Amino acid sequence: MIMPSRIEHDAFGPVEIPSDRYWGAQTQRALGLFEIGEERFPTVLTRAFGLQKRAAAQANVQCGVLAQEIASAIEKAAIELHEGRWDDHFPLTIWQTGSGTQTNMNANEVIANRANELFGQPLGTKNPVHPNDHVNRSQSSNDSFPTVMHVAAAIELRGRLRPALEELRSALAERSHAFADVVKVARTHLMDAVPMTMGQTFETFERQLSNALARIDDALPRLLILPQGGTAAGTGLNAPEGFDTFFCAALADVTGLSFVPSAHKFEGMAAHDALVELSGALNTIATSLLKIANDIRLLASGPRCGLGELLIPDDGLTSSIMPGKRNPTIAEVLVQACFQVIGNHQTVTLANASGNFELNVAKPVLVYNLLQSLRVLADSVSIFARRLVRGIEVNREQLASNVDRSLLAVTALNPILGYDRVAQITARAFRDRVTPREAAVALGFLDGDEYDRLVDPAALAAGSASKR
Template identity: 90%
Template sequence: MTAPSRIEHDAFGPVEIPSDRYWGAQTQRALGLFEVGEERFPTVLIRAFGLQKHAAARANVQCGALAPELAPAIEKAAIELHEGKWNDHFPLTIWQTGSGTQTNMNANEVIANRANELLGQPLGTRAPVHPNDHVNRSQSSNDSFPTVMHVAAAIEVNGRLRPALDELRSALAERSHAFADVLKVARTHLMDAVPMTMGQTFGTFERQLAHALARIDDALPRLLILPQGGTAAGTGLNAPAGFDSFFCATLTETTGLSFVPNAHKFEGMAAHDALVELSGALNTIATSLLKIANDMRFLASGPRCGLGELLIPDDGLTSSIMPGKRNPTIAEVLVQACFQVIGNHQTITIANASGNFELNVAKPVLVYNLLQSLRVLADSSALFARRFVRGIEVDREQLATNLDRSLLAVTALNPVLGYDRVAQITATALRERITPRAAAIALGFLDGDEYGRLVDPAKLVAVNISKR
């Protein structure tokens, strides 16, 4: 049985569209043309289009470029789009014209059809609200789509990524404080080194997260600079004077983010350096998180035949074949998310470098990967903080055993005995499978009391901290 449909007309003639769909002729034509992949824009980009079209309608009224009687219906439809009401009416994949024209037209058509419905007209009439003449007034895909790219990215940074990273930083700081007096063996080159505390290990992780937050804060101001008003090529053709300022003022009021017009709109349309900068920060953060997650799961390896110094929280999952096996699954999720972000950065870098003359034409793939990076990095960081870091404990007995067997606390004897004699102690202890204390006594370099006074790991760590 054939589903009911309606006929819409555009400049190229009639188009048959499912009767319950709010998209129009251009979107339907694109559906039949771009049959590539299944990747679709995340809803944050679609909802950002609602903000963009709402701000454009307001700016057009303020500039006298849009009839005041049409504006309320367009604005209401745009806000509904921002609220997520029309997400299901964006059927296109990201594989489309490199300027994002088809998704911009999809937004124009959905808003026009909904506005006409609000004005008592059936879908497909294109009157009194026209998708190009009214919803897209004073705009082009070439300045609207990059504006939406910036808006969506800024919203995700401010509303999703930053809170997640701050939550993880806080969780790491809390664990650092909790483990401040827990002694352990440091490891360099994967080998035993001098004593330190587990608090210092987690303090290092917390410091990396503090820098991560600073990096995205550094990138955010350039995300707030928008090319809207540049229209087709950056000259501002068909955009009335003041449109860009009115547009940014409305967007700032709506989002709480301080958006400003790009004074050189050619730059904002031809290149997306600000987005690559943000992706670069995400790439750096991903390497930080990858190191943190790997360190934690190696320190927790075991429980009997690994390092076994950390005790990870039980996530309720186990092996399909080994009963009772517990794995660091949450850490593995974060690691995989980091892999994705690092790979996405390569795509984003190439996409930005492939712009030609006055327009970058790899916008859809660039923003798709950037928004994916923001989402998975935020979600996995928050999950890691809540379900992994906050529940981590230490195995004090295992740590004490490892510390007692460690050779290189004797490095503290260098100023007393000299490097060569200390090297004899470590070599003897390793060869004879005895403690460094026993080796020092056997070699006649120190008695037990002297060794205990000079090589007390707790005092060594405390002295080192006080010197700093």
């Protein structure tokens, strides 16, 4: 079956395009040239182009270089793009020119064709709205694409990742309070240590999440500095005076984010240090989440032959061969997401280092990996909080048994008996398989009542360090 098509022209001649597609000649040429992979930009990036083109049209009107009638049609098409109406009209993979030129032109062409349609013209006419002369006016791919990178990252950070981290912090805080009086044995080097509470374990996790939120908050202000207005190389060639200021004001008005123009647009186009900084924060957060997820997995291991100190909620899934087996699937999902984020950071780091003179030429792969990190981290964190952490309970019987049998609570006797005599107690208890209390009494160092007064696990868990 032959698909109907139309002919469009660009600087290199005629191009055949499926008749129902809103992209144009440059996008179609790129489709035939870059037949690489299947990785496509997430819709948050392509929709951010709708915000960027709308703000550019408004700024051009304020600068007196674009007629209001043309700008209004561009704005309407750009709003539709931002709302997701034209998601299916961005067919390119991320494997394209390092400046992102083809995706910028894809946005220009879709908006121009839709704007012309609003004027009653057929697709491909470029009249009265031209993709380069009007939609791309006062812009270059070299400043527009990094601007969209910042916009998309800021939207995902504020609207998706931050709420997810807040949700997890809240869930951990609730569990910390719920388990505040539950004494357990701490572990260092994977071995038994002194008493603490399960509440303190979860309070530690909560503190890591508080630090995670601080890290992304620290990175956000530099995401809000945009290179738009630098055009081809950073000089602002063909951009009217005031365009960058008008652009950022229009973008801030619609997003609620305080975007400001970069005072040195060369830097914002040649390097993407702000995005690497954000990726570095995500990398750090991923390591925190790995620690939390793995600790919970280990503390919940069992139910009969593991530590069995935590009880995690049943997710309804099981083994394909072992009937009724329950696995910590949600924690394992988070762990895998963290692995991806850590790997993505390496790609983002190398991509940022791939700038030559006035232009970074690895923008597509950089932003693809950064946006994936933001998305998978946010989604997995939210599920982890909602479907696992909020339902965690403690196995009080197992914890009490561990505390009763613990050897190292006698560390509290160091100031009274001295290190060497306390070492004799632990050695005797371990050798004879008795409790430290029984060993201390047998050695004649203390009587039972003295031991109970001096070695109270709950009191030891509430030591001076936890009161600071």
